[in-house]
Amino acid sequence: MAWNDIAVVLHPGIAEHIMPFPRPHLESFETPLRVEMIRRHLRTRGIFKHVRVARARMATVEDLRRVHTDYMIDTIRIMSDLGAGEVGESAYASPELYRSALMAVGGAVRAATLVAKEESRHSFSVMRPPGHHATRSTPMGLCYFNNIAVAIRYIQMKCEVRRVSVLDFDDHFGNGTAEIFYSDPDVQYISIHEYDYDDYGMGHFSETGSGDGEGTNINIPLLEHSTDESYSLALREVVVPAVETHQPEIIAVSAGFDSHYADPVGNMNVDSSTFWLIGSTVRGLVESVGARGSFWVLEGGYNPLVLGPCVEASLAGLAGEEKPVFEDQVPREVSQGLLEANRRIIRRVREIALKRTHS
Ligand SMILES: [Zn+2]
Numbered sequence: 520m521a522w523n524d525i526a527v528v529l530h531p532g533i534a535e536h537i538m539p540f541p542r543p544h545l546e547s548f549e550t551p552l553r554v555e556m557i558r559r560h561l562r563t564r565g566i567f568k569h570v571r572v573a574r575a576r577m578a579t580v581e582d583l584r585r586v587h588t589d590y591m592i593d594t595i596r597i598m599s600d601l602g603a604g605e606v607g608e609s610a611y612a613s614p615e616l617y618r619s620a621l622m623a624v625g626g627a628v629r630a631a632t633l634v635a636k637e638e639s640r641h642s643f644s645v646m647r648p649p650g651h652h653a654t655r656s657t658p659m660g661l662c663y664f665n666n667i668a669v670a671i672r673y674i675q676m677k678c679e680v681r682r683v684s685v686l687d688f689d690d691h692f693g694n695g696t697a698e699i700f701y702s703d704p705d706v707q708y709i710s711i712h713e714y715d716y717d718d719y720g721m722g723h724f725s726e727t728g729s730g731d732g733e734g735t736n737i738n739i740p741l742l743e744h745s746t747d748e749s750y751s752l753a754l755r756e757v758v759v760p761a762v763e764t765h766q767p768e769i770i771a772v773s774a775g776f777d778s779h780y781a782d783p784v785g786n787m788n789v790d791s792s793t794f795w796l797i798g799s800t801v802r803g804l805v806e807s808v809g810a811r812g813s814f815w816v817l818e819g820g821y822n823p824l825v826l827g828p829c830v831e832a833s834l835a836g837l838a839g840e841e842k843p844v845f846e847d848q849v850p851r852e853v854s855q856g857l858l859e860a861n862r863r864i865i866r867r868v869r870e871i872a873l874k875r876t877h878s
Contacts, residue, residue: 522569522838524640528630529558530575536619536648538611538661545609548784548821549648549661557645557817560827566834571639575626575646577618578669582628585672586665586699588656595620595663607658620663623648627670627816634769634812635678640805641837643774643815645830651693651773651818660691667773667816668699671706674769680811681705684767686758687712688750688797689775689818690785692722692738696773702732707765711753713778713787714740724868737761737872741861743786745778746853749861750793754800756869762804764873770801770813776820776829781847784821790847791825791832798836813837 538546561567583592598604599617606612626646633639650667652660667685674680685700687693687710700706712722728736739753762770776794777785801813815833820826828845835843 522566523571525834525837526571526573526630526633526639526642527561527567528573528575528626528642528644528646530622530626530646535615536613538613539603543783545784546611546661551647552823553820553826554645554647554817556823557826557830561831564831566831570834573629573633573642575622575629575644577621578624578628582624582669582673583664585676586655586668591656591658595658606663609660610658610663616663620648622646623650624664624666624669627666627814628673630814630816631670631674631769631771632678634814635674635680637811640812641802641814642812643830643834645817647817649775649818650816651687651689651696651775652691653695654698661819662695665695665699667771668696670814670816671771680768682765682767683707683769683771684762684765685709685771685773686762686801687773687775687818688778689773690777690782690787691775691819692740693773693818694721697721697726697736700732701728701736702730704731704735707735707737707761707767709737709739709758709761711739711741711750711758713743713745713785715743724864724871727871735765737868739868740864741787742857742864744788744854744857745861746788746851746858747790747793748853748858749865750789751796752862753865754796756865757872759800759804761872763808766808767810769811770805772801772813772815773818774815774833775818776826779820779822779825779829779847780851781822781825782820784819788851790849791828791845792842792848794829795832795836795842798833799839800836802837802839
């Protein structure tokens, strides 16, 4: 198991969708520069010599329909043709929107398919716009179509995959993905996020799924300014045992890097070490549950200068490599009170999650 078991999914043409807002508007941070700087970093570091590089294909309307309503799909297409206008909260149209959004979904589908067909052990779609806030019927929060949800439905339909675990480590709660799979017993959704009631008023640990999906939604809401120690504890105490209980055939990862301390949007305090640890943990889980592999889809992360090292750290973890040392890994002050509060939250989530996931 090494670098050559990993595929990185890209598209040589840059998806050009840009929302017309100046800084410091939230919308101004979600730009093509994000993926360009990741590609540039991976190229400079020689990573493309070791991994498989795969090309994203544009998703079809049929793919989108497995998750989204026709009304939503038509609205995004029509507004994109018009070239402007609001399609949802913090989600605006541009002339390139529809094509960019279809390419981002297509990247996720390609990444998922490579792993589902066992052509690669792990894959990472470096595409944008992100997707995890988009619900079945509503674009929002810089997201239009829910890339990872469409990819999961695709491999369930085409590649004989049933059980999937989603790990979402974006700074923000993936309300869209949680909603789409909330009553689905086959798709487990685990989110580590900054708990913020303003963030669509969702993400509390009491939200555990409904109907047949009861127990398959696991929220780990950490406090603002949480550090690497709390993420590490959440992975060990909740994520690992919960995924081992669910026994997925594939692990899908919503990879958001906006919890980095240098991110202009998120408010957490982790560095690239945490993203290496997540990669390494997912690699271990794929082994321990005997899954086909994991596919990763880029979500947030809005500081173009740290995105490259963060993605490389994740890939190194997946490849079974030692943690790479980057300049962002500097000692930072840790509040003992915050650590203790997070310990209590994680303990509570563990009690809830492990009691309910054995069905
Ligand atoms: Zn985010």
